[in-house]
Structures are given as C-alpha cells and as structure tokens.
Amino acid sequence: MAVERGIRITLSGEDEAAVEMAADELKHRLGARFAVTRRRREGGRLRLVGAMLTGSAAHVDAAASDLLDRLYAGRAAGEHVGAS
Secondary structure, rough: OOOOOEEEEEEOOOHHHHHHHHHHHHHHHHHHHHEEEEEEEEEEEEEEEEEEEEHHHHHHHHHHHHHHHHHHHHOOOOEEEEOO
C-alpha cells in the first residue's frame, strides 16, 4: 500500500504568463498529482501556490517519465530509440 504525501510548490514572478505556463507544465507532467491551490498578486508579481502528491508509486512514475525525457531529448521527430 502506497502512502501519499504532499508538498507545497510556490511559483512567483512578474511575468504572469510565464508563471501560469510553469503551472500548466507541472499539471501536464504530474496530472492529478498536482493542483494550484491559491493565486495571489503581490506588488506587481503573480504568486501561485500548489500542492503535489508524492508517494512510492509517484516516484516510480516520475523516474520513468524522466528516463523517457532523457531518451528522447535531442532526437529528430520520428526517430526511434535504438536507431543509429
């Protein structure tokens, strides 16, 4: 049985679009394990606070995703792993 734990992630910056894009990227990569829980503007900066669930199953998923990213990084579109 996997034990789920959570961590808080804070994204902050003057470029609101960049902050939102970073949150979208986390959501895309982590799926249901990540959610933005608070949005606030502070002195011309956008601050997003989110939560990410972690657990043994999440670590395996993250490691597999990282490995796939490394395998395909820099490869031409359509090129297969193992191709010379």
